[in-house]
Amino acid sequence: xxxxxxxxxxxxxxxxxxxxxxxxxxxxxxxxxxxxxxxxxxxxxxxxxxxxxxxxxxxxxxxxxxxxxxxxxxxxxxxxxxxxxxxxxxxxxxxxxxxxxxxxxxxxxxxxxxxxxxxxxxxxxxxxxxxxxxxxxxxxxxxxxxxxxxxxxxxxxxxxxxxxxxxxxxxxxxxxxxxxxxxxxxxxxxxxxxxxxxxxxxxxxxxxxxxxxxxxxxxxxxxxxxxxxxxxxxxxxxxxxxxxxxxxxxxxxxxxxxxxxxxxxxxxxxxxxxxxxxxxxxxxxxxxxxxxxxxxxxxxxxxxxxxxxxxxxxxxxxxxxxxxxxxxxxxxxxxxxxxxxxxxxxxxxxxxxxxxxxxxxxxxxxxxxxxxxxxxxxxxxxxxxxxxxxxxxxxxxxxxxxxxxxx
Numbered sequence: 001x002x003x004x005x006x007x008x009x010x011x012x013x014x015x016x017x018x019x020x021x022x023x024x025x026x027x028x029x030x031x032x033x034x035x036x037x038x039x040x041x042x043x044x045x046x047x048x049x050x051x052x053x054x055x056x057x058x059x060x061x062x063x064x065x066x067x068x069x070x071x072x073x074x075x076x077x078x079x080x081x082x083x084x085x086x087x088x089x090x091x092x093x094x095x096x097x098x099x100x101x102x103x104x105x106x107x108x109x110x111x112x113x114x115x116x117x118x119x120x121x122x123x124x125x126x127x128x129x130x131x132x133x134x135x136x137x138x139x140x141x142x143x144x145x146x147x148x149x150x151x152x153x154x155x156x157x158x159x160x161x162x163x164x165x166x167x168x169x170x171x172x173x174x175x176x177x178x179x180x181x182x183x184x185x186x187x188x189x190x191x192x193x194x195x196x197x198x199x200x201x202x203x204x205x206x207x208x209x210x211x212x213x214x215x216x217x218x219x220x221x222x223x224x225x226x227x228x229x230x231x232x233x234x235x236x237x238x239x240x241x242x243x244x245x246x247x248x249x250x251x252x253x254x255x256x257x258x259x260x261x262x263x264x265x266x267x268x269x270x271x272x273x274x275x276x277x278x279x280x281x282x283x284x285x286x287x288x289x290x291x292x293x294x295x296x297x298x299x300x301x302x303x304x305x306x307x308x309x310x311x312x313x314x315x316x317x318x319x320x321x322x323x324x325x326x327x328x329x330x331x332x333x334x335x336x337x338x339x340x341x342x343x344x345x346x347x348x349x350x351x352x353x354x355x356x357x358x359x360x361x362x363x364x365x366x367x368x369x370x371x372x373x374x375x376x377x378x379x380x381x382x383x384x385x386x387x388x389x390x391x392x393x394x395x396x397x398x399x400x401x402x403x404x405x406x407x
Contacts, residue, residue: 001239001345002238002274002275002277003241003246003275003276004272005241005245005246005247005248005275006026006246006248007024007026007027007248007250007267007268007271008025008027008028008029008031008064008164008247008248008249008402009023009025009027009028009029009250009260009264009266010024010028010029010250010251010252010253010255010260010283010325011028011029011030011046011253012030012042012043012254012255013042013043014048014051014052015257016253016255016257016260017030017052017055017056017062018055018257018323018393019257019258019393020260020264021055021056021059021262021265022261022352022391022393023260023261023262023264023265023268023352024264024265024267024268024269024352025061025264025268026061026062027061027062027063027092028052028056028061028062028063028064028249029063029064029065029066029095029249029253030043030063030064030065030066030087030173030253031043031044031065031066032044032045032049032065032082032295033045034078034082035066035067035071035075035079035082035101036370039101039283039304041326044074045075046089047388048309049065049085049086050089050104051088051092051093052372053090054090054156057090058245059261062092063090063091063092063093064091064092064093064094064119065086065091065093065094065095065097066094066096066308067079067082067086067094067096067101067105068095068096068097068098068117068119069097069098069206070097070098071098071101073226076104076347077150078099079101079104080104080107080108083104083105083108083112084109084336085322086112087108087110087111089156091112091305092112092113093112093114093115093138094109094113094114095111095115095117095140096114096115096116096117096136097116097117097119099118099123099134102114102116102131102135102136103134103390107133113137113138113140114136114138115136115137115138115140115164116131116136116138116139116140116164117140117155118140118141118142118143119165120139120140121142121143122139122140122141122152122261123142123143123144123149124146124149124154125153125155125157126167127139127154127173128153128161128163129157129158129161130159131155131158132160136161137161137162137315138161138162138163138247139161139163139164140165140166140249141153141163141164141165142286143166143171143172143231144300145165145231145301146169146244146300146302147239147240147301148243148301150163150165150240150243150245150393151243151244153244154243155244155245162249163245163246164239164245164246164247164249165234165245165247165248165249166249166250166251166299167231167233167234167237167240167248167249167250167267168226168229168231168233168234168250168251168252168263168288168289169228169231169250169251169252169255169263169277170228170231170251170252170294171228171229171230171231171305172228172302173228177387179272181198184392185198186198186321188228189390192285198216201372203217203297204216205217205370213240217322226335228294228305229294229295229297229305230293230294230295230297231294231296231299231303231379231407232297232298233253233286233298234266234267234270234280234285234288235280236287236298236301237267237270237271237280237313238272238274239301240301241274241275241281241308248267248271250267252263255292256320257293257318257323258291258320258338258395258397259291259292261293261350261393262287262288262291262350262395263287263288263291264285265350265352266284266285266288267284268352269281269284270284277380285314287356289316290317290318290397291316292316293314293315293316294314300381301370317399318348318397318398318399318400319339319397319398319400320338320395320396320397320398321337321338321339321341321345321347321375321397322335322336322337322338322339322340322341322375322382322394322395322396322405323335323336323338323340323394323395323396324386324390324391324392324393324394324395325381326392327386327389327390327391327394328389329389330385330389331385331386331387331388331390332383332384332385333383333384333385333386334382334387335381335382335383335384335396336379336381337375337377337378337380337381337382338379339378340374340375340376340395341361341374341375341398341399342361342363342364342366342373342374343362343363343373344361345358345361345362345398346358346361346398346399346400347359347361347397348395348396348397348399349386349388349390349394349395349396350394350395350397351388351390351394352391352394353392357387357388357398358387359386359387361384362384362385363384363386364382364383365384365387366380366382366383367381367382367383369383383398
């Protein structure tokens with residue numbers, strides 16, 4: 001039996017927070033409306049922040065708030081009041097990338113934990129120890145840190161210092177997100193939460209004397225010359241735990257509620273099996289194929305990830321069909337539509353406990369009790385019989401391969 005490790009999931013809004021908690025997160029990280037590295041997400045206003053803390057704490061889950069932009073001089077004036085608000089709201093920790101912010105947080109939010117963001121680029125024990133001496137209780141290791149180096153960092157840092165590492169999600173073309181490409185091409189600063197992700201765009205060549213004519217770089221079109229793959233470490237959680245990682249972080253505050261639910265659920269089961277010393281059920285690896293993703297890699301943990309010349313476009317083995325609002329013991333449920341389904345479709349019911357349950361869609365009825373040939377309107381409510389009683393926030397998904405292109 002290994003020591004307990006924390007599963008940390010992302011939340012970009014209320015629904016994603018609920019999904020993360022419902023499907024097994026020990027802690028959730030999110031952002032307020034300022035100083036976070038994902039400015040395009042809905043994020044949490046002051047009222048939402050207090051709600052999030054209350055909702056999570058009532059279920060034994062912690063809330064970490066990102067304050068990981070690099071604030072300019074004028075913005076520093078806003079930080080003390082914001083930090084004091086976060087402490088008053090009851091958040092458990094701040095995720096910080098700037099030494100000045102760390103120092104301000106010690107004075108204006110002394111009761112709140114201090115986590116140093118992956119944006120800081122911690123890859124060795126000297127930096128980790130220095131940050132601990134400055135007041136950090138957790139360091140989020142750079143994604144570029146090899147597993148063997150994590151072992152050495154753990155051996156050469158105070159045992160009270162928590163080590164957090166990414167286990168799933170998008171990888172950046174630049175070192176730990178320190179990228180100027182978006183700023184150069186679009187004027188949107190990646191280091192201020194506004195990355196346009198131009199590394200994922202499809203590129204062609206333009207010859208100097210023929211402006212406006214786009215030439216293919218490969219036989220089948222343009223190339224995703226800077227695109228990276230997605231990280232997946234679900235098969236290697238025992239190695240991470242043995243190396244001394246105490247918090248396993250899932251990337252994706254900009255991803256869907258469905259993504260949050262499925263990935264959290266898969267890693268929850270995998271982590272429980274790893275901590276109990278049990279072999280990983282391949283079912284949970286297969287679950288990671290049922291979300292929108294690029295080809296997977298283990299990143300820098302075992303070796304250099306190497307170059308990839310494929311399109312690295314997004315694909316999925318399933319798509320979310322609906323979310324359960326309520327369900328009776330006989331399986332008849334009220335659902336809220338996310339994507340179309342029709343009677344006869346191959347579906348699965350995703351629950352926080354146990355394996356997904358496959359079934360075939362039977363009759364579907366609208367709220368007035370009239371039969372439907374298919375569900376049509378996003379967020380419409382309808383009734384359908386499920387293969388088992390399901391709690392609120394259970395998910396019905398359609399088993400069909402979805403090619404989504406390069407998002």
